Amino acid sequence: MPDPWLRWDWVRDHTDDILAATRQHVELTLLAVAIGLLLSFPLALVARRWRRTTGPILGFTGVLFTIPSLALFALLVPFTGLSRTTAEVGLVAYTLLILVRNIVAGLEGVPAEVKEAAHGMGFRPLGQLLRVELPLAVPVITAGIRIATVTTIGLVTVTGLIGQGGLGAFIIEGINRDFRTPLVVGSVLSVALAVVADVLLAGAARLLAPWARR
Amino acid sequence: MSLPADVVTWFTTAEHWRGDFGVPHRLAEHAAMSGAAVVAAMVVGLPLGIWLGHRGRGGAVAVNLANVGRAIPSLAILALTQQAIGLSGWPGFGARPAFVALVALAVPPLVTNAYVGMRGVEPDVVEAARGMGMTGGELLWRVELPIALPVVMAGLRTAAVQVVATASLAAVIAWGGLGRFVVDGFGQRDNAQIVAGAVLVALMALVTELALGWVQRAVVSEGLRPGRERVEQAPAVVTA
Numbered sequence: 001m002p003d004p005w006l007r008w009d010w011v012r013d014h015t016d017d018i019l020a021a022t023r024q025h026v027e028l029t030l031l032a033v034a035i036g037l038l039l040s041f042p043l044a045l046v047a048r049r050w051r052r053t054t055g056p057i058l059g060f061t062g063v064l065f066t067i068p069s070l071a072l073f074a075l076l077v078p079f080t081g082l083s084r085t086t087a088e089v090g091l092v093a094y095t096l097l098i099l100v101r102n103i104v105a106g107l108e109g110v111p112a113e114v115k116e117a118a119h120g121m122g123f124r125p126l127g128q129l130l131r132v133e134l135p136l137a138v139p140v141i142t143a144g145i146r147i148a149t150v151t152t153i154g155l156v157t158v159t160g161l162i163g164q165g166g167l168g169a170f171i172i173e174g175i176n177r178d179f180r181t182p183l184v185v186g187s188v189l190s191v192a193l194a195v196v197a198d199v200l201l202a203g204a205a206r207l208l209a210p211w212a213r214r
Numbered sequence: 215m216s217l218p219a220d221v222v223t224w225f226t227t228a229e230h231w232r233g234d235f236g237v238p239h240r241l242a243e244h245a246a247m248s249g250a251a252v253v254a255a256m257v258v259g260l261p262l263g264i265w266l267g268h269r270g271r272g273g274a275v276a277v278n279l280a281n282v283g284r285a286i287p288s289l290a291i292l293a294l295t296q297q298a299i300g301l302s303g304w305p306g307f308g309a310r311p312a313f314v315a316l317v318a319l320a321v322p323p324l325v326t327n328a329y330v331g332m333r334g335v336e337p338d339v340v341e342a343a344r345g346m347g348m349t350g351g352e353l354l355w356r357v358e359l360p361i362a363l364p365v366v367m368a369g370l371r372t373a374a375v376q377v378v379a380t381a382s383l384a385a386v387i388a389w390g391g392l393g394r395f396v397v398d399g400f401g402q403r404d405n406a407q408i409v410a411g412a413v414l415v416a417l418m419a420l421v422t423e424l425a426l427g428w429v430q431r432a433v434v435s436e437g438l439r440p441g442r443e444r445v446e447q448a449p450a451v452v453t454a
Contacts (some may be wrong), residue, residue, distance in 0.1 A: 005297075066417050067416045067419060068378065068380075069379065070385075071413075071416040074399070130233075153239050154286070154288070155287075157289045161386065167263070167287060171293055187293070187294060191287075192284035207373070
């Protein structure tokens with residue numbers, strides 16, 4: 001008899017493992033996007049403040065984004081080993097281009113009249129950024145966060161190759177043992193996580209910027 | 215010995231440049247597989263996206279295709295394809311599932327960008343072309359497509375770079391290509407081979423990106439060159 005796509009008895013026997021892997025997947029993703037945001041905001045502000053740096057910053061993050069995940073993780077392994085650090089450094093690197101580009105685009109989208117008015121009302125540069133420009137840029141920034149999050153959830157599976165991987169570990173197990181059930185469980189749950197994250201973030205974006213509802 | 219020296223030694227070892235397991239053969243394999251997958255995906259995806267955009271139909275499907283594609287991990291597509299159609303068969307072990315998976319990955323960005331590019335053609339321009347007496351075919355080939363080209367090309371770059379990247383992952387499902395060096399290096403705990411393979415894979419992706427960027431600049435009409443970033447951003451920011 002051929003190997004069925006899903007053996008429920010395996011799923012029942014491995015509920016704890018599945019939950020732990022899902023949890024690890026979420027943790028790896030959250031940490032990567034959070035660190036990505038912490039790095040992207042200053043980068044985007046620098047890129048906007050000093051025009052000459054825009055090209056190099058987008059170029060550098062673009063090169064990082066272009067390097068295939070297998071290669072990026074592989075280049076890190078000799079330095080940080082088959083570790084969680086290796087996984088996170090790689091995952092964070094991939095979020096930068098998407099986040100920086102959308103933060104810059106969001107801030108550039110703030111109408112000049114609005115900035116003028118804020119200036120006239122006596123906002124200092126920092127106050128204007130935090131209380132006028134950033135709130136108006138929220139729709140574009142959250143769109144970037146959604147793309148970065150969904151992309152990261154997919155990339156986490158690749159870190160299964162360096163001994164991490166969350167649900168990706170099941171995909172690798174399925175490949176190595178030529179056994180479909182873990183492969184299907186890992187794939188389906190990874191897609192489900194991406195969809196749930198996207199819907200949750202879309203909801204959060206609406207709450208934060210109700211005027212942008214389409 | 216230090217790692218950089220080991221990597222240099224790896225690259226200068228004659229054995230690594232000969233035969234079916236050598237760099238030239240792996241590189242040719244990788245390029246042929248990626249090229250074939252991108253061409254096949256263009257044959258499927260471009261007419262579909264252009265037609266949908268021309269008719270102004272199926273927008274939600276066309277635009278969301280790329281978002282859905284992003285949610286499915288490429289490793290999962292490779293492994294599931296391997297299970298669905300098996301590893302053996304022409305033109306080599308693991309080649310068939312790798313090819314099918316790569317085409318499946320490359321189609322969504324092509325369809326989405328072709329659609330977005332076509333929809334981005336201003337109605338006034340279409341109106342003017344019709345007023346000049348252009349037929350549907352002339353309108354498509356001489357007005358809409360040239361104007362949509364920057365966005366279509368951006369989609370092609372995205373698709374091609376993704377294919378080159380994922381082709382390296384196909385080593386995990388027993389295919390060859392440049393990813394073989396990295397995956398074998400992991401297996402043998404051979405850091406020099408891991409880094410050498412990673413350098414080759416990264417260079418291949420960067421060269422693909424640069425080469426297609428050059429092609430894009432060469433084929434796009436000069437009057438249609440806004441900021442490159444804006445063109446690439448168009449599909450990325452359109453999220454429904």
